[in-house]
Amino acid sequence: MTANPASAEELDFLSFVDFAVAKTTRELGAVDPEAMRLVLTLHRLTSALVYDLESAVHRPRGLSWPGFRVLFVLWLAGPLESKRAAQLSGMSRAAVSALVNTLEKGGLVERRQAEHDRRAVLLELTEAGHDTITQDYQAHNEREQAWAESLSHEERTTLIGLLQKLMTGAAASEAKRRF
Amino acid sequence: MTANPASAEELDFLSFVDFAVAKTTRELGAVDPEAMRLVLTLHRLTSALVYDLESAVHRPRGLSWPGFRVLFVLWLAGPLESKRAAQLSGMSRAAVSALVNTLEKGGLVERRQAEHDRRAVLLELTEAGHDTITQDYQAHNEREQAWAESLSHEERTTLIGLLQKLMTGAAASEAKRRF
DNA sequence: AGCCGATAGTCAAAGCTTTGATCAAGGAGG
DNA sequence: CCTCCTTGATCAAAGCTTTGACTATCGGCT
Structure with a gap:
């Protein structure tokens, strides 16, 4: 599939995928090496990507990755009930x-009681929160572009299509989810 | 690119991607919508996948997702110095x-001092740890197969290739990383 | 031999995550 | 009107994560 599985000495986070697939199929009978490689690669790539975005873009600007995610949905779809923001x-x-609690202390988000349902809490960006997320997202997207440049336009389109297919597939639909 | 962006009312975790791309390009000038869609889709798919694997496979068997990851590398490449296990x-x-600490309390892993370097700690699976990870990984791979079935063999090969290309690309190489 | 910068592992503080419990409020049926 | 089940948000306990500090050790250089 790719390069020769390295010996255990010179492995790193990425080349470990090859090593793991080779060794597991040798040791275990009923393993599907292709599914294994797919999930392993998907997970490791995404981990590296998120780690890069968080440490290079968001942390230097004072946001955590989860904080970014919440501001992002409130920016685009807000104001939102707390439950919707979670979904x-x-x-x-x-x-x-x-x-x-953290975002509120930082003055980026405000809690407010919903009118139609006194149990519900409405979340809304403050002015400062809006400024923060727009600037932060600009930098975020620049970094995304740097990653995406490794692929041609056609390759990106193909990749997005395959990811979407996987996301809407059978296993995804029946998956235990909180979403 | 895909379906009509839903109105804010009927969004969910997955369809939010369409909505976000549409709205952001309307509000911000310099955004690359394709890079945005790629990263958003990649992250959300992987989150859903990991959540499913953890809640459907590993938690019911008493392992956390991080615990699984450490047992997995020790199984395939162990015994390992603590530093190598982290990488x-x-x-x-x-x-x-x-x-x-947690895995040791559970009797799955043992700490031992390395001979060549008294600073280093060698991590090794116990017998129970070995049994746990082999059984756990069987179930893990079955679930992986269920996910992978959404794609044809050719599609899986294409997808893996594109993910690997992204993983070894320029942005990935220069990315801040701990790995 | 002795020094000194680099390295391995651990600890501490702070933050985010999970599940399950709790409490307040909504809403349907009698 | 009242009961009962459901639902929204928060809290609590436990675990995992991060960065940065600290200790012990290594190893090259004088």
Whole structure:
């Protein structure tokens, strides 16, 4: 599939995929090496990407990655009930509640009581929050572009299509999810 | 690119991608919508996948996702120095140290002093740890297969190739990383 | 031999995550 | 009107993460 699996001595985070697939298929009978490689590659690539975006873009600007995600959905779809913000950002309601404490202290988000339902809490960006996320997202997208440049336009289109297909597929639909 | 961006009312975690791309390009000038869609899709798909694997496979068997990752590298490449385990599993040394406390209490991993360097700690699976990870990984791979079935063999090959290209590309190489 | 910068692992503080419990409020049926 | 089930948000406990500090050790250089 790719290069020769390195010996255990000279492995790194990325080349470990080759090593793992080779060794596992040798040791275990019923393993599907292609599915293994797909998931392993997907996970490691995404980890590296998120780590890069968080450490190079968001942390230097004073945002955590989860904080960025919440501001992002409030920016685009806000004001939102706390529950909706959790759905759209892919976090639990409890996580949003805890995170908004931090964002509120930082003056980026405001809590407000909903009118139609006194249990619900409306979340809305402050002016400072709006400024923060627009500037932050500019830098975020520049870094995204740097990553995307490794692929041609056609390759990017193909990749997006395949990811979407996987995302809407059978396993994804029946997956346990909080979303 | 895909379906009509839904109105803010009926969005969910997945369809939010369309909505976000449309709205952001309307509001911000210099954004590359293709790079945006690529990263957003990649991240959301991977989150959903990891959440499914963790909640459907590993938690019911008593492992956390990080715990699984450490056992996995020790299974395939162990025994390993703590530092190597961190590199191969994509965690910080401190995180491995904390995690191994838990795994050691559970009787799955043993700490041992290295002979060649008295600073180094060797991590090794116990017998119970080996049994745990082999059984756990079987179930893990079955679930991976269910996800992979959404794509044809050719599509999977294409997807893996594109992910690898992205992973070894320019931005990835210069990315801030701990790996 | 002795010094000194580099390295391995751990600890500490702060933040985010999870699940499950709790409490307040909504809403349907009697 | 009242009961009962459901739902929204928060809290609590436990675990994992990060960065930065600290200790012990290594190893090259004088």
